[in-house]
Amino acid sequence: MTDRRIFVKVPASTANLGPGFDTLGMALSLYFWIEMSGSTNGDTSINLYGDGLNGIARDKSNLIYKVAQLVFNEAGVSLPELSISMYSDIPLTRGLGSSASAIVGALVAANALIGGPLSDDNLFQLATKLEGHPDNVGASLFGGIVISAWDGTRAAKVRLEPHSQLEVLVAIPAFQLSTEKARHALPTQITMKDAVFNLGCSSLLVAALASGQLDLIPFAMRDRLHQPYRAALIPGMAEILDNATEHGALGAALSGAGPTLLALVDASSTRKEELEQFLIDTLSKEGIHAKTLWLQPCAKGPELEVLEGPVAAGYSFLERVKGEKGI
Numbered sequence: 001m002t003d004r005r006i007f008v009k010v011p012a013s014t015a016n017l018g019p020g021f022d023t024l025g026m027a028l029s030l031y032f033w034i035e036m037s038g039s040t041n042g043d044t045s046i047n048l049y050g051d052g053l054n055g056i057a058r059d060k061s062n063l064i065y066k067v068a069q070l071v072f073n074e075a076g077v078s079l080p081e082l083s084i085s086m087y088s089d090i091p092l093t094r095g096l097g098s099s100a101s102a103i104v105g106a107l108v109a110a111n112a113l114i115g116g117p118l119s120d121d122n123l124f125q126l127a128t129k130l131e132g133h134p135d136n137v138g139a140s141l142f143g144g145i146v147i148s149a150w151d152g153t154r155a156a157k158v159r160l161e162p163h164s165q166l167e168v169l170v171a172i173p174a175f176q177l178s179t180e181k182a183r184h185a186l187p188t189q190i191t192m193k194d195a196v197f198n199l200g201c202s203s204l205l206v207a208a209l210a211s212g213q214l215d216l217i218p219f220a221m222r223d224r225l226h227q228p229y230r231a232a233l234i235p236g237m238a239e240i241l242d243n244a245t246e247h248g249a250l251g252a253a254l255s256g257a258g259p260t261l262l263a264l265v266d267a268s269s270t271r272k273e274e275l276e277q278f279l280i281d282t283l284s285k286e287g288i289h290a291k292t293l294w295l296q297p298c299a300k301g302p303e304l305e306v307l308e309g310p311v312a313a314g315y316s317f318l319e320r321v322k323g324e325k326g327i
């Protein structure tokens with residue numbers, strides 16, 4: 001056991017896609033890497049690499065450590081001391097599913113470390129309970145576009161292959177907004193009219209994505225359940241959601257709980273620069289600096305490697321991640 005190491009790459013995710021609050025998720029080509037092994041010196045060590053994980057706990061209060069222990073408890077195994085290394089390109093608390101990627105990475109790595117006793121569905125159930133909603137964890141665990149429902153006890157899902165013409169532009173504001181805070185902005189009740197509106201848009205969006213009818217996205221990607229209530233937390237958001245299609249987007253949404261804004265774009269669009277500038281300028285008018293990234297839907301879930309035997313001399317987790325990133 002102590003000579004086994006698990007190396008996992010997990011995609012980020014965007015949740016909701018507008019109308020599918022707590023239901024729709026799509027994996028994105030932005031990643032979190034983790035390596036986990038049993039400790040060889042009897043102590044737990046948590047090594048954070050890069051600038052992306054600043055502020056994350058390095059002791060046993062760390063989310064990854066706690067999730068790993070949950071897997072071991074579930075499987076009836078005792079492995080209290082771990083060696084964990086991680087690196088992330090997924091910005092924290094920006095609405096790109098960093099917590100879901102961390103949870104999924106920890107579940108997959110810990111499960112593989114003890115020989116994989118838990119099924120993917122077991123991991124999905126655990127991840128959903130930990131995250132409190134299935135949308136981000138479903139996308140990070142299965143890749144592609146994942147539609148899920150959770151009744152508080154069990155989650156069920158269907159995965160769709162993303163359309164090959166879909167591209168994703170994200171504008172990531174330079175401020176953090178925790179999911180917890182953005183959920184507190186939501187009302188406890190909504191009208192029947194708004195519920196029906198969202199049901200229609202969300203169902204239509206899923207059908208459009210499943211059948212490749214991208215022309216329906218502008219109509220379907222509208223929401224009255226969460227975005228109107230969160231708009232006050234992200235100046236410029238309402239203007240972007242209202243006008244992105246006029247600048248070449250298929251549709252636009254708040255990514256997860258925000259503050260990141262996301263546009264779906266046809267890969268063959270000739271208006272990508274115009275759209276990117278529109279997002280940057282609209283946020284800038286509000287005094288918000290935002291970083292834009294062009295991403296692809298990620299069709300794969302976690303990519304895992306089981307490494308057996310002693311660590312090779314000169315091995316470096318960070319160099320390995322850099323190698324994967326091509327830097």
Ligand SMILES: Nc1ncnc2c1ncn2[C@@H]1O[C@H](COP(=O)(O)OP(=O)(O)O)[C@@H](O)[C@H]1O
Pocket residue numbers: 053056057062063064086088091092093094095096097098099100102177178179180256257
């Ligand atoms: N690799 C990680 N290790 C430990 N905790 C993490 C890791 N990644 C994210 N988290 C936790 O998740 C929080 C962010 O979750 P959340 O507010 O839901 O935003 P989002 O998931 O959209 O990035 C972080 O502040 C941190 O507490």
Ligand SMILES: N[C@@H](CCOP(=O)(O)O)C(=O)O
Pocket residue numbers: 013015016021022023094095096097098099133135136179182183226255256257258
């Ligand atoms: N459905 C959730 C999604 C939260 O996503 P995150 O990436 O912001 O954690 C919500 O809208 O609250």
